[in-house]
Amino acid sequence: xxxxxxTIKRIHEGLQQKxxxxxxxxxxxxxxxxxxxxxxxxxxxxxxxxxxxxxxxxDQRIARGSALNILxxxxxxxxxxxxxxxxRTTCAxxxxxxxxxxxxxTVVEALKHQGGVILGKTNMDEFAMGSSNENSGFHPVRNxxxxxxxxxxxxxxxxxxxxxxxxxxxxxxxxxxSIRMPAAFCGLVGVKPTYGRVSRYGLIAFGSSLDQxxxxxxxxxxxxxxxxxxxxxxxxxxxxxxxxxKEDYAAAMKQGVRGMRIGIPRExxxxxxxxxxxxxxxxxxxxxxxxxxEVEEFTLPITQSGLSAYYMISSAxxxxxxxxxxxxRFGYRAGEYKNFEELVVKSRTEAFGKEVKRRIMLxxxxxxxxxxxxxxxxxxxxxxxxxxxxREAFETYDAIVSPTVPMLPFKLGEKTQxxxxxxxxxxxxxxxxxxxxxxxxxxxxxxxxxxxVGIQFMGNHFEESKLFRIAYALxxxxxxxxxxxxxxxx
Amino acid sequence: xxxxxxxxxxxARLAHLEFTAEEALNLxxxxxxxxxxxxxxxxxxxxxxxxxxxxxxxxxxxxDRVVPFEHFGELFNNTASMAGTAVKIPKVVD
Numbered sequence: 059x060x061x062x063x064x065t066i067k068r069i070h071e072g073l074q075q076k077x078x079x080x081x082x083x084x085x086x087x088x089x090x091x092x093x094x095x096x097x098x099x100x101x102x103x104x105x106x107x108x109x110x111x112x113x114x115x116x117d118q119r120i121a122r123g124s125a126l127n128i129l130x131x132x133x134x135x136x137x138x139x140x141x142x143x144x145x146r147t148t149c150a151x152x153x154x155x156x157x158x159x160x161x162x163x164t165v166v167e168a169l170k171h172q173g174g175v176i177l178g179k180t181n182m183d184e185f186a187m188g189s190s191n192e193n194s195g196f197h198p199v200r201n202x203x204x205x206x207x208x209x210x211x212x213x214x215x216x217x218x219x220x221x222x223x224x225x226x227x228x229x230x231x232x233x234x235x236s237i238r239m240p241a242a243f244c245g246l247v248g249v250k251p252t253y254g255r256v257s258r259y260g261l262i263a264f265g266s267s268l269d270q271x272x273x274x275x276x277x278x279x280x281x282x283x284x285x286x287x288x289x290x291x292x293x294x295x296x297x298x299x300x301x302x303x304k305e306d307y308a309a310a311m312k313q314g315v316r317g318m319r320i321g322i323p324r325e326x327x328x329x330x331x332x333x334x335x336x337x338x339x340x341x342x343x344x345x346x347x348x349x350x351x352e353v354e355e356f357t358l359p360i361t362q363s364g365l366s367a368y369y370m371i372s373s374a375x376x377x378x379x380x381x382x383x384x385x386x387r388f389g390y391r392a393g394e395y396k397n398f399e400e401l402v403v404k405s406r407t408e409a410f411g412k413e414v415k416r417r418i419m420l421x422x423x424x425x426x427x428x429x430x431x432x433x434x435x436x437x438x439x440x441x442x443x444x445x446x447x448x449r450e451a452f453e454t455y456d457a458i459v460s461p462t463v464p465m466l467p468f469k470l471g472e473k474t475q476x477x478x479x480x481x482x483x484x485x486x487x488x489x490x491x492x493x494x495x496x497x498x499x500x501x502x503x504x505x506x507x508x509x510x511v512g513i514q515f516m517g518n519h520f521e522e523s524k525l526f527r528i529a530y531a532l533x534x535x536x537x538x539x540x541x542x543x544x545x546x547x548x
Numbered sequence: 549x550x551x552x553x554x555x556x557x558x559x560a561r562l563a564h565l566e567f568t569a570e571e572a573l574n575l576x577x578x579x580x581x582x583x584x585x586x587x588x589x590x591x592x593x594x595x596x597x598x599x600x601x602x603x604x605x606x607x608x609x610x611x612d613r614v615v616p617f618e619h620f621g622e623l624f625n626n627t628a629s630m631a632g633t634a635v636k637i638p639k640v641v642d
Contacts, residue, residue, distance in 0.1 A: 160622035
């Protein structure tokens, strides 16, 4: 069975028509993971027994004639910063290496309730801080398209898992681009929903005003089903948006793009963007224009300042959120300490990786007395400016288009010496999180050396349906073959 | 803006982290470069914006209701050292 070619939709149809069983599908995916994941490094924990048991329960319901949800029997990989009750959740950090949550995240509950088969927990940059998945406290992840290159981060494991055909769907989290960037680097659809659309209850916090959970899938339709499955108001998350009706993105996306207005911000296509990336993304824009969309260039001068504001805000929030890791109630505790202060300091110093410590320090610095006004407050005021500029733009445009990442997937080790160089990979993604708007990245094509290039569509708050409409139209026209040969190009 | 090794050591104390002298010096260099890049934010015209310019509503609170918690045992499964229902740590105050 070539499971790497299956989609959520195909699995649903196959189960309904009894072409195959859920247990069969799950076994096939688990076999593929065992055969190939050693060279990719996508998973940190596999939950084989539970996955098979869940799939058997789905088969029993099918045998009884029960109606199936779209996610029933669908194997899912979950980023290892989402709590799974009884199943190790590490955030790819030594700090939580042995942590077993006593509860499920809301999104995990939702998947289980709908019959989703959780295969295991995927690798990531430690505490979601990174853009390449080289900051994992355990081992890096490799890009299935070229194993000498990074898959992007921080949700690199989830992206690599879907790209390599280890699951048709995965969940990631996005604080400054951590779904969209690996989606672009791995040739996938990745969605960062509107802030508040998907519950953060059970998502281990990095930047609480920026974090959102979202799906990876190989097709736009599958991404639509996945988002439908996890979104919704949650009273346990005080930032969860109330009063929203359930949306049917999969139905709405087939309306075409005729008459839709798409804005091209010139600052997102300026010097510094890889020429192949620019060419491929603009070819995608042309396709939409040929299909009847109105495309117009405009100015949106937020990239460089947005990156600065993002790193100040996210680091500040991280320094606060990661204050809970002190070796007292849970997490790593140092083996030797003379007093309480040493217990805390040594536990944190020994267990956190270099990038996590760097961001905690940066966040503490920008919040500290004497620097708060110059850095953090300024960043927060700029945040309001970004919201205002996007609000103005969406009075004219249905969506804004850009490359997802200004560069092609880079080699492992290429950007690890200079943190600022790594941060620049987020240039086109961070302002989406600052404003809380939704964005979708999808494959736009391949470079001459066969590396995936992502195109990003940004929308107004709660207008994910427009993004799915545009993405579906482009996907149909491009007709890309998105299954890599595992082994890659050295 | 140049960040000194002494500032890094002060911030480390606030963050409950410790670094060797060499690490602190390296961090000082990194922060100097990062904050120099961030300085372009100072060029932005931010007049007319407040911290909550586009916030629609204040904090939404839920009803303060007592709900029995049934998973007390599981809650401390990840604690390194317990004495009965108390978490065991070194004396906080000498």
